[in-house]
Amino acid sequence: MLRKMNRLAFAACLMLPGLVAAQSQSTLLDSYGRVVALLNFMTSYVGETLLACAEKNFLTEVQTEARFKAYRERNAALLERADAWRQEAEKRLRAQGEERAARERADEAGMSATSVALARVKQEIDRAADARALCSARVEGIESGRYDLSVNADFVGLLKDSP
Secondary structure (H helix, E strand, O other): OHHHHHHHHHHHHOOOOOOOOOOOHHHHHHHHHHHHHHHHHHHHHHHHHHHHHHHOOOOOHHHHHHHHHHHHHHOHHHHHHHHHHHHHHHHHHHHOOOHHHHHHHHHHHHHHHHHHHHHHHHHHHHHOOOHHHHHHHHHHHHHHOOOOHHHOHHHHHHHHOOO
C-alpha cells in the first residue's frame, strides 16, 4: 500500500516525460527537472519523517541527525552519480542556450517536490492513530533501506545514461 502511495505521489508531483538516452533539448530539460524533483522528494521525505518523529518525541535530535547522516552515507554513491549527471546536463543545456530554463525547471521541481514531501509527512503523522507506532515503522523502513534512492527504479533509470 505504501509503495502504491509513493508511486501515486511521485506521479502526481512529477509529471515530466522523457528518457535519458539521446535526448533532445526539451527531453533533456524534462529529465533534468525530473532528476532534481525525485532526488529532492526522496531525501526530503526521509528528512521530514525523521524530524516529525523527533517532534513526537520518538527520536531525539541527536538520533534524528545520526539517522539522516546514515541514510546519506548509505546513498552516497547515487547522490554522487546524481550530482555528476546534473552537472553534465547543466553543461549540455547551457551549450544549447537553455541555462535559464534549466535553472527555473530545477527550482520549480525542487521546491514542488520538497513541498509535497513535507505535506505528505504531515498528513501521515496527523492521520496516524498512533504517531509513535507510525514513527517506529518509518524509522525501521529508513534504517532497513526501504526508502533508499536505489529503490526508485525511475530515478536509477534516469541516471544510467549520460544526459
